[in-house]
Amino acid sequence: MELLLDFLARFLAQLQAPVLAFLLAGMLISAVNSKFRMPEAIYQFCVFMLLMRIGLKGGMAIRDGNIMEMLLPAVFCVILGIGIVFLGYITIARMPGIKKDDALATTGLFGAVSGSTLAVGMMTLENEAIFFEGWVPALYPFMDIPALITAIILANLYLAKQKKDNVKVEIMPIIKDCLRGMALTILVIGVLLGLLTKPERVYDTFFNPLFRGFLAVLMLTSGMEAYRRLKELKGVGHWYVGYAFLGPLTHGMLGFGLGYIAHVLVGLSPGGVIMLAIIAASNSDISGPPTVRAGIPSANPSVYHGTSTGLGTVIVIALYVPLFLALGEMVFGL
Amino acid sequence: MELLLDFLARFLAQLQAPVLAFLLAGMLISAVNSKFRMPEAIYQFCVFMLLMRIGLKGGMAIRDGNIMEMLLPAVFCVILGIGIVFLGYITIARMPGIKKDDALATTGLFGAVSGSTLAVGMMTLENEAIFFEGWVPALYPFMDIPALITAIILANLYLAKQKKDNVKVEIMPIIKDCLRGMALTILVIGVLLGLLTKPERVYDTFFNPLFRGFLAVLMLTSGMEAYRRLKELKGVGHWYVGYAFLGPLTHGMLGFGLGYIAHVLVGLSPGGVIMLAIIAASNSDISGPPTVRAGIPSANPSVYHGTSTGLGTVIVIALYVPLFLALGEMVFGL
Amino acid sequence: MELLLDFLARFLAQLQAPVLAFLLAGMLISAVNSKFRMPEAIYQFCVFMLLMRIGLKGGMAIRDGNIMEMLLPAVFCVILGIGIVFLGYITIARMPGIKKDDALATTGLFGAVSGSTLAVGMMTLENEAIFFEGWVPALYPFMDIPALITAIILANLYLAKQKKDNVKVEIMPIIKDCLRGMALTILVIGVLLGLLTKPERVYDTFFNPLFRGFLAVLMLTSGMEAYRRLKELKGVGHWYVGYAFLGPLTHGMLGFGLGYIAHVLVGLSPGGVIMLAIIAASNSDISGPPTVRAGIPSANPSVYHGTSTGLGTVIVIALYVPLFLALGEMVFGL
Amino acid sequence: MEFHKIKKLTIVTETAILDNVLEIATNLGAKSYTLDRVSGKGESGGRFGYDISGILNSVRINIIASEETVKKIATEIVEKYFENYAGIVYLQDVEVIRIQSNKFGVSE
Amino acid sequence: MEFHKIKKLTIVTETAILDNVLEIATNLGAKSYTLDRVSGKGESGGRFGYDISGILNSVRINIIASEETVKKIATEIVEKYFENYAGIVYLQDVEVIRIQSNKFGVSE
């Protein structure tokens, strides 16, 4: 009961937090059919600023950290990425009236990671002054790529079986495609720059201080987009709505659980555990969709794009970021 | 005499102020036919940054303020918006050789408000350390929308009478069109965010510190554009040149007068009075023109766009912002 | 020996400096064929921010400085601009298999100046806390324009002789074309604003603090572009590769030498001497190429664009900025 | 795969009336269209879209449909808007690959 | 200067498959093409490119080449991609100025 009250208090507090408010404001802008559009160059630059900041910070943390500490969480990320897709394959993909390729595409995106949700998680933890290892957000690709690969392979195996075809899905091109996408390119380059050079000054004078502002701008844009994608969902089955609510909750819980194990075994910080839960809960909205579009051509983009970008992102930011924060605070007595 | 010297001193000082200098520099860039163009995404982002800052600040001020205080100034804004258009209708619109629809379109823009002039006014007052209520600039829509509606209605009534048609101009679509335009959308969303959430940190780390810089960039761009619009004005009657000089002066005086009444009756601060004068003097350059283009199709855009964006904005920033500042300082003994 | 070790130490240090690291990271992004593109509006805005900062600072320095001090360095710039092109005319342009117009176009770009290399030089000196006169970078046009004019005239004279034509190359249109180009427009406007107005506050709150960050973004973009241009160079003769290595070294040495003379005669600071060497070593990558494309239509853009943007910029930033820094530190015992 | 002769309608006009034009086109039976932003010059002067307000933005609309449909659309738009708004309207012949769907409303 | 009758192929489709389309075109003999980004609406809904992921971006490809070449390209692309991806493909007549080079593979 007290837990619930605490959660509700946090949730209401978070709703006052501008990050979520900007997201909702963006939805409102689309809802009233405003002619205002955030210029494409600007939101791409927002994404660049956020992911470069995450990458630089991650790289610097890896440089100054202990690589052994990171190993287990990285392995857990891979497991989560693959596991989430299999979980979807035996749940949402089996529901009546659901096309298996649509479901796998969707579940691939929910296994993958959203850079902006990550950024929201970081900002939230920083606001609460909860420490987390800088390299945790940089684990992003270890969950993202395996999830997308698994989804694409399962979908193609399934489709081939339907057509009684032989199929051979090659993994390397998918990995390349992921890494060549905008989001992972920037993140990985950021990590390399943080790891191999000394970007402290440009980080301290540019990428870090502007982080909060550009996140607000990106949230506004994401909100505008989420609302537009929601409309696409109209024709789509209500199973996907359920998945968008329950999937991230389950994935985040799994992430929290594995994070807790890492906490016990290798000393992952409480903040790191919360972060891992948020990464697991988050769903891809920038670089996942094009990879899925290319890898599972027959899947209907309105379904997966709508479920992930329209519903998933908003739900995770509004509900599950505060939830896992509250959970972490209780479990670790923060 | 001393007044004049004081004004001249201020005017020369203001000319050294970079805001006006950037505007004039922009005009020079166009005048020498430079190939440099400010990318559209950038100046749209400038507009976004300025109006969001104005809105957030306004919203926070309303949240922390007394709603009763704001009522009278808001009503005065509505009166000014409508009054300015009627004033134009019985002056410039009656001049020989002037098409009534062109005149009404122009006068609608001069009744409406310019976000960038507003920002210049705020920066100027802040530079002089003159306090004004943060919600005054957020009164923007209360003058803007009534002015545009009045102009569109008067023009359509006039045109219908000419054609001996019956006409029914609907007001709601015009209001919607105004609110759905870029400028008012951002401003209103900013006010809501400031009012309902706690955006202090993102305001203090992003929107506020970058305000001065983005205003400089926008001034440069506005200058480039003003010069190009000036060329359009060539064919247009000299009455419009007169109107661009005398209109804003009169409107600003009316604004100052009503502001003074609010000062006496409800304690509007001296800075708020000056601000109200500047809002009234300013003329729309971003969201007004498309509304007028849609609402009064037969009006020649070269006339109203040229008069407002080419002449009006430059004149108000160069002459009338310092004038009303000087006037306020004298009247209130600042 | 110690000199060499010192240089190597500096070079390795510089390689850790994020400016070069961002350039190399950009090359890596292109090399792995990433889909990430920096939006055009963003890198144009980066160029704007850097050149406006250089211009404002230059203008303020001129305002506060002694015009006589600047005269000799300015004259030296003109001499360097013209001299570099003539030097190219009697070296690279005479090599076997080299088209004279291609060579002159290339040498024109190497005589001209790169705004981004300039910015790198400034940042490097500022990082090392080496003073330089703020107006030195603003000498940019005094080298840039003469170099481009000389190259275009020589090329057209040569081509006319080939065709036994009479030719009359007009200088004024070329000067206008240079000044109307994006880079020089912004720089000159910045200088004027710095000289005639008081932009200290907007400089201190916007253009200066964001300098480092926007330079990093521009370096990343320049790296991406350099790699793409490198590919164009494939078919092109190896003479151009040699020129890209030896040209800037020679030009920088000449710049250093003339700078030293100015040091002795009019007291140019050690930092100013280093800066002059860097300006001379740098090669145009933004506004030079279009001027050359218009002025020497028959020259193959792959050759000069590839040599200058693909090779020259990277070589100068990676090798010669640290070299002239080291040289200056030794010569002046810094 | 067959190639089917049909018409392409192009409308270049002010962005201000884009929504109205698309509404008319939809009402007269065009289910699909392609848009892009353009600059240009004409009787109404230069339209290079540099202005902050967007008054000088132009848009180009392409509609591929039957001759009857596009002629109706063209006529209606010119009559309704081209007295006051800048623009040009023209038709061209095209051959469209026909696939399973009967996208273009051409009777078999 | 002669004007030579030849064909222009236009493909409007998802940016996601641009590379594949260009590869097919190149393999079937098109050495040159022109691209631009467009918006639009069709059977697959609106494609206005507002989304961050770029799933809703469309591209327009123009290829001027001999009738034989463009028909091969058009057929191959429609067969291979248009079951799953959004788009339209059409041909038009054009007259190209011929200069020294034999750019268009037209036999003299």
Added chain:
Amino acid sequence: MEFHKIKKLTIVTETAILDNVLEIATNLGAKSYTLDRVSGKGESGGRFGYDISGILNSVRINIIASEETVKKIATEIVEKYFENYAGIVYLQDVEVIRIQSNKFGVSE
């Protein structure tokens, strides 16, 4: 409303010579044109406009005018520029809706 047969000239070329091309077109009687930026590939290699200097930007110019006018423009531009600059030039038939003004210089 009548539809009038006339020509559309398209020029795709380097942005560097846009001003010159427009000047020639204006001098030869074209009062109106439509422009847009494009990417592409051709004999001169890829022109995707990524470069900061803009050397690799391409522009597409459309001019609708009488056959005589557009042929003169096309010929002049190709002769003057296409030895050194990248590009392609072609003509197409169009039917333009004629309104009150005699925009296209077609005698009645």
